[in-house]
Amino acid sequence: xxxxxxxxxxxxxxxxxxxxxxxxxxxxxxxxxxxxxxxxxxxxxxxxxxxxxxxxxxxxxxxxxxxxxxxxxxxxxxxxxxxxxxxxxxxxxxxxxxxxxxxxxxxxxxxxxxxxxxxxxxxxxxxxxxxxxxxxxxxxxxxxxxxxxxxxxxxxxxxxxxxxxxxxxxxxxxxxxxxxxxxxxxxxxxxxxxxxxxxxxxxxxxxxxxxxxxxxxxxxxxxxxxxxxxxxxxxxxxxxxxxxxxxxxxxxxxxxxxxxxxxxxxxxxxxxxxxxxxxxxxxxxxxxxxxxxxxxxxxxxxxxxxxxxxxxxxxxxxxxxxxxxxxxx
Amino acid sequence: xxxxxxxxxxxxxxxxxxxxxxxxxxxxxxxxxxxxxxxxxxxxxxxxxxxxxxxxxxxxxxxxxxxxxxxxxxxxxxxxxxxxxxxxxxxxxxxxxxxxxxxxxxxxxxxxxxxxxxxxxxxxxxxxxxxxxxxxxxxxxxxxxxxxxxxxxxxxxxxxxxxxxxxxxxxxxxxxxxxxxxxxxxxxxxxxxxxxxxxxxxxxxxxxxxxxxxxxxxxxxxxxxxxxxxxxxxxxxxxxxxxxxxxxxxxxxxxxxxxxxxxxxxxxxxxxxxxxxxxxxxxxxxxxxxxxxxxxxxxxxxxxxxxxxxxxxxxxxxxxxxxxxxxxx
Numbered sequence: 169x170x171x172x173x174x175x176x177x178x179x180x181x182x183x184x185x186x187x188x189x190x191x192x193x194x195x196x197x198x199x200x201x202x203x204x205x206x207x208x209x210x211x212x213x214x215x216x217x218x219x220x221x222x223x224x225x226x227x228x229x230x231x232x233x234x235x236x237x238x239x240x241x242x243x244x245x246x247x248x249x250x251x252x253x254x255x256x257x258x259x260x261x262x263x264x265x266x267x268x269x270x271x272x273x274x275x276x277x278x279x280x281x282x283x284x285x286x287x288x289x290x291x292x293x294x295x296x297x298x299x300x301x302x303x304x305x306x307x308x309x310x311x312x313x314x315x316x317x318x319x320x321x322x323x324x325x326x327x328x329x330x331x332x333x334x335x336x337x338x339x340x341x342x343x344x345x346x347x348x349x350x351x352x353x354x355x356x357x358x359x360x361x362x363x364x365x366x367x368x369x370x371x372x373x374x375x376x377x378x379x380x381x382x383x384x385x386x387x388x389x390x391x392x393x394x395x396x397x398x399x400x401x402x403x404x405x406x407x408x409x410x411x412x413x414x415x416x417x418x419x420x421x422x423x424x425x426x427x428x429x430x431x432x433x434x435x436x437x438x439x440x441x442x443x444x445x446x447x448x449x450x451x452x453x454x455x456x457x458x459x460x461x462x463x464x465x466x467x468x469x470x471x472x473x474x475x476x477x478x479x480x481x482x483x484x485x486x487x488x489x490x491x492x493x494x495x496x497x
Numbered sequence: 498x499x500x501x502x503x504x505x506x507x508x509x510x511x512x513x514x515x516x517x518x519x520x521x522x523x524x525x526x527x528x529x530x531x532x533x534x535x536x537x538x539x540x541x542x543x544x545x546x547x548x549x550x551x552x553x554x555x556x557x558x559x560x561x562x563x564x565x566x567x568x569x570x571x572x573x574x575x576x577x578x579x580x581x582x583x584x585x586x587x588x589x590x591x592x593x594x595x596x597x598x599x600x601x602x603x604x605x606x607x608x609x610x611x612x613x614x615x616x617x618x619x620x621x622x623x624x625x626x627x628x629x630x631x632x633x634x635x636x637x638x639x640x641x642x643x644x645x646x647x648x649x650x651x652x653x654x655x656x657x658x659x660x661x662x663x664x665x666x667x668x669x670x671x672x673x674x675x676x677x678x679x680x681x682x683x684x685x686x687x688x689x690x691x692x693x694x695x696x697x698x699x700x701x702x703x704x705x706x707x708x709x710x711x712x713x714x715x716x717x718x719x720x721x722x723x724x725x726x727x728x729x730x731x732x733x734x735x736x737x738x739x740x741x742x743x744x745x746x747x748x749x750x751x752x753x754x755x756x757x758x759x760x761x762x763x764x765x766x767x768x769x770x771x772x773x774x775x776x777x778x779x780x781x782x783x784x785x786x787x788x789x790x791x792x793x794x795x796x797x798x799x800x801x802x803x804x805x806x807x808x809x810x811x812x813x814x815x816x817x818x819x820x821x822x823x824x825x826x
Contacts, residue, residue: 198653274584324527
């Protein structure tokens with residue numbers, strides 16, 4: 169069953185690749201197309217857009233009509249990565265130099281702006297009725313604005329000694345919760361599903377998004393984030409992770425002070441011994457265990473949201489959302 | 498006549514201010530709204546959005562229906578300024594620190610992304626039929642993508658020894674030609690004008706936009722660009738102006754070499770004597786005279802475009818475009 173779904177999603181992902189080639193010209197501007205494709209070709213599983221098409225088909229729609237939207241979701245995803253890498257000063261992604269390192273900061277900002285414009289252009293070209301196109305644009309714009317608001321909470325939380333779990337939750341819900349399910353929502357819109365489906369998918373995102381982000385926070389402490397296996401990047405960058413939020417609340421005053429100092433220090437002044445000390449603090453204060461439990465609970469809540477649907481949609485969507493839960497990180 | 502129009506535009510500009518207050522929340526995110534408003538309140542005449550409303554009314558439409566689009570045009574304008582200032586490393590705008598200087602680079606990128614999302618949200622809220630809303634979104638997205646492509650040509654032309662007048666023209670047409678008239682186009686769309694009106698307005702922009710940019714290039718050599726009267730900023734930044742393109746083609750080889758070297762040097766290594774030498778070169782090679790003539794010719798072509806319209810639209814629109822020509826720089 170899951171193998172069959174995997175194969176189907178791989179087929180959809182190939183359709184998304186063709187769609188991307190139509191949506192992103194090879195010759196725009198000076199280095200603009202080159203830099204955009206440098207990033208787009210760096211990989212990625214095209215999971216979100218493939219799930220858009222799969223959702224549309226599963227709910228009785230024509231996935232061909234959802235392809236332009238699926239492409240837009242992938243373009244948004246990549247636009248956010250290009251801007252985030254510069255905002256975070258991340259020098260590598262999937263073990264290659266990031267766009268700003270390779271093409272300069274000015275081009276990186278502009279490439280992100282470009283990908284977003286192409287995303288809107290793609291939705292506007294969707295072969296669907298005007299009402300559905302407008303509903304797709306509404307959903308896309310809603311998720312995009314939420315993500316940007318979440319990103320500002322992320323930037324503002326860096327090395328903040330008053331960072332809390334509440335602020336963490338608000339941040340990750342906005343930053344990852346909506347655009348995680350945007351593709352599935354769009355697929356449901358194209359399939360002309362009843363509003364309850366879209367509502368439930370957004371709710372699913374509000375629980376699953378934070379869970380994925382927490383797993384990502386944990387990944388940074390174990391296998392690293394695709395930067396040649398280096399671990400503790402979030403600590404070097406001072407990123408407000410769930411571990412940081414929890415440790416701030418549970419460490420002794422002197423430890424808290426040292427933690428904030430390490431998080432606040434510029435990246436090149438954070439040595440391996442600092443990273444090791446913070447990880448040991450996370451372990452000691454129970455932050456790692458807490459984070460694992462937090463993620464599990466959110467996933468369970470997300471699954472409940474879907475299992476509350478009428479039988480037919482429940483079976484259809486839970487296969488897809490379960491797949492998303494297994495594969496998204 | 499012109500006084501009456503001025504007053505009307507001032508009234509429209511006040512409506513745009515109210516519209517902006519509805520479109521841009523005061524409390525989003527962490528520093529996000531604050532930084533957005535810091536920029537939005539730094540002034541600006543709201544000329545483009547006021548012309549949007551005036552165009553709509555003049556063509557028989559209801560300007561209230563165009564207000565959300567007018568607001569979107571103003572948000573786009575400001576989004577581009579916030580990103581441009583960072584891309585160009587400009588530290589001051591209207592004699593105040595730019596957003597990236599005041600709030601950091603990460604926030605500046607994110608604030609620009611935010612303003613663009615709010616612009617789309619504003620258009621999507623327009624109290625017009627779905628078809629018109631889609632036509633507005635098409636026009637907006639078209640102008641936005643063109644502007645971003647033009648910006649990449651600008652970035653790529655910095656201190657480029659092979660920069661030409663042809664490349665200059667392509668760059669400025671895209672970078673300023675379309676979004677200059679976007680507001681007026683949107684006003685015409687809301688007024689349900691025949692397609693010829695929108696076509697002519699875009700064409701008008703293709704001539705007037707470059708003319709304004711050339712005037713801006715010239716302004717940098719005389720009164721400066723609102724950075725406490727400092728002149729020659731474009732030279733310090735190595736920006737590919739029309740003067741640079743012309744001088745490259747007309748200077749002697751040794752002069753050309755020195756010109757490129759000065760343009761390529763980091764800003765803080767370009768002294769007043771370098772700036773003075775470049776301005777003297779621009780004068781000697783006839784670049785300044787050429788630029789003035791170029792701008793005058795483009796303006797004349799732009800006016801011809803409008804005067805080719807049927808009588809009724811011609812009178813209506815030429816008052817507005819003449820106003821734009823007089824005031825936009």
